Amino acid sequence: MKPAVALLALLLVGANAPTAADPRIAAMVARVSAARLRADDETLVGFFTRNDFSETTSTKTRGVFAARDWIRSQFESIAKTSGGRMTVRLDTYVQPKTARTPRAVTESSVIATLKGDEPGPIYVMSSHYDDCNGDCTNGTRRAPGADDNGSGTSAVLEAARVMAPQHFRGTIIFATFDGEELGLWGSQHFADELKAAHVQVAGDVNDDIIGNTHGGSGAHETHVIRVFSEALPAGAKLRLVNLLGSESDSPSRELARFAGETIPAYVSGFRVRQIFRADRFLRGGDQESFQADGFPAIRFVEPNENFTHQHQNVRIKNGVQYGDLPQFMDWNYLARATQANVAVLASLALGPARPAHAQLVMHHLGYDSTLRWDRAAGATSYEIVWRASDAPEWQHSKNVGNVTTATVPVSKDDYILGVRAVDAHGLRSVVSYPLPVRT
Numbered sequence: 219m220k221p222a223v224a225l226l227a228l229l230l231v232g233a234n235a236p237t238a239a240d241p242r243i244a245a246m247v248a249r250v251s252a253a254r255l256r257a258d259d260e261t262l263v264g265f266f267t268r269n270d271f272s273e274t275t276s277t278k279t280r281g282v283f284a285a286r287d288w289i290r291s292q293f294e295s296i297a298k299t300s301g302g303r304m305t306v307r308l309d310t311y312v313q314p315k316t317a318r319t320p321r322a323v324t325e326s327s328v329i330a331t332l333k334g335d336e337p338g339p340i341y342v343m344s345s346h347y348d349d350c351n352g353d354c355t356n357g358t359r360r361a362p363g364a365d366d367n368g369s370g371t372s373a374v375l376e377a378a379r380v381m382a383p384q385h386f387r388g389t390i391i392f393a394t395f396d397g398e399e400l401g402l403w404g405s406q407h408f409a410d411e412l413k414a415a416h417v418q419v420a421g422d423v424n425d426d427i428i429g430n431t432h433g434g435s436g437a438h439e440t441h442v443i444r445v446f447s448e449a450l451p452a453g454a455k456l457r458l459v460n461l462l463g464s465e466s467d468s469p470s471r472e473l474a475r476f477a478g479e480t481i482p483a484y485v486s487g488f489r490v491r492q493i494f495r496a497d498r499f500l501r502g503g504d505q506e507s508f509q510a511d512g513f514p515a516i517r518f519v520e521p522n523e524n525f526t527h528q529h530q531n532v533r534i535k536n537g538v539q540y541g542d543l544p545q546f547m548d549w550n551y552l553a554r555a556t557q558a559n560v561a562v563l564a565s566l567a568l569g570p571a572r573p574a575h576a577q578l579v580m581h582h583l584g585y586d587s588t589l590r591w592d593r594a595a596g597a598t599s600y601e602i603v604w605r606a607s608d609a610p611e612w613q614h615s616k617n618v619g620n621v622t623t624a625t626v627p628v629s630k631d632d633y634i635l636g637v638r639a640v641d642a643h644g645l646r647s648v649v650s651y652p653l654p655v656r657t
């Protein structure tokens with residue numbers, strides 16, 4: 219190959235460059251405090267139980283509503299740092315009795331909304347603050363819930379703390395849900411409310427069990443976090459998915475890839491383990507409520523869980539301590555996991571919107587690929603990305619300038635393509651997967 223031709227090939231088919239750190243986001247990430255996360259988690263544990271059936275309002279020191287009131291008070295003091303842009307409210311309703319529960323029960327989630335500078339997409343960081351001992355309908359026995367899910371709830375509070383003083387293009391909702399353990403109730407109630415109000419949620423980042431590094435299997439990992447993402451969005455047309463081979467390009471999966479590319483730029487040595495699955499076997503999480511309503515959503519969870527510390531009565535049996543206790547938490551890991559969340563949320567909410575209506579144009583047989591899309595808020599240019607059809611991650615990218623249609627010398631028959639927006643700071647959006655069109 220002649221040097222000039224080689225250079226041209228290099229320009230046309232660039233490797234997908236790693237995400238570069240934005241100093242504004244790096245500053246927020248640096249403010250995350252392991253000591254504050256620990257203090258918040260221990261406060262949550264201190265309410266003795268946060269079980270759904272401990273919902274009495276007669277005490278300020280014990281039970282799920284005492285915990286709720288404390289979470290609300292934390293968000294309210296955080297809101298004071300936002301210049302009036304953060305509002306705090308409860309999402310309270312009566313959950314009817316189900317086959318799994320003895321009676322109807324009042325559910326009350328705490329929702330803090332940090333208003334963006336522009337109208338447009340909304341991003342959610344979520345956790346659940348209710349918990350379980352060995353019996354998820356028992357509201358009287360001790361249920362510390364340090365990891366499940368004091369960890370995620372402390373992370374949401376700390377992320378709100380470091381982000382509330384900052385301005386973002388997009389709106390961010392910090393949600394701590396009630397009623398996860400018995401059926402994702404609080405999150406489904408809230409997601410349904412957003413859907414009914416035609417709110418466009420561009421991504422929910424859900425945190426549930428993100429604070430322990432010693433697995434029950436003996437595995438110990440301190441610099442990796444699992445991200446679960448569903449394969450197909452609600453209402454997917456299976457015939458079309460089968461025809462296109464788009465089974466690994468749901469909006470949730472693209473959000474998971476975005477997290478995987480973003481986090482290493484901000485949290486040193488920390489990386490994502492992609493699990494291309496909605497959640498673990500026999501388990502679920504609040505991200506599924508958002509997915510059920512057609513919103514992209516992912517779940518963060520520690521790499522190696524320990525089942526002697528989840529949904530267990532606090533006890534010692536055969537010399538083994540059972541129970542979800544703070545002594546089994548790794549606070550520095552929880553800090554890294556929280557930093558990962560801040561990096562993702564801030565990149566989403568500061569950066570450009572995802573290009574809407576992305577299309578792959580196929581009006582004739584050809585050796586290249588033409589994409590087109592709508593202009594995205596905040597974008598100053600666009601990148602076409604592609605990967606081999608059997609590759610999990612984007613492998614190549616090419617900046618095509620500030621245009622809304624572009625052709626790349628890549629065969630659409632052999633590669634999966636996408637498009638993302640880039641802003642003046644170099645921040646990238648989540649990739650939009652293009653739907654094929656004939657005209």
Ligand SMILES: [Zn+2]
Pocket residue numbers: 346366367398426427
């Ligand atoms: Zn949980």
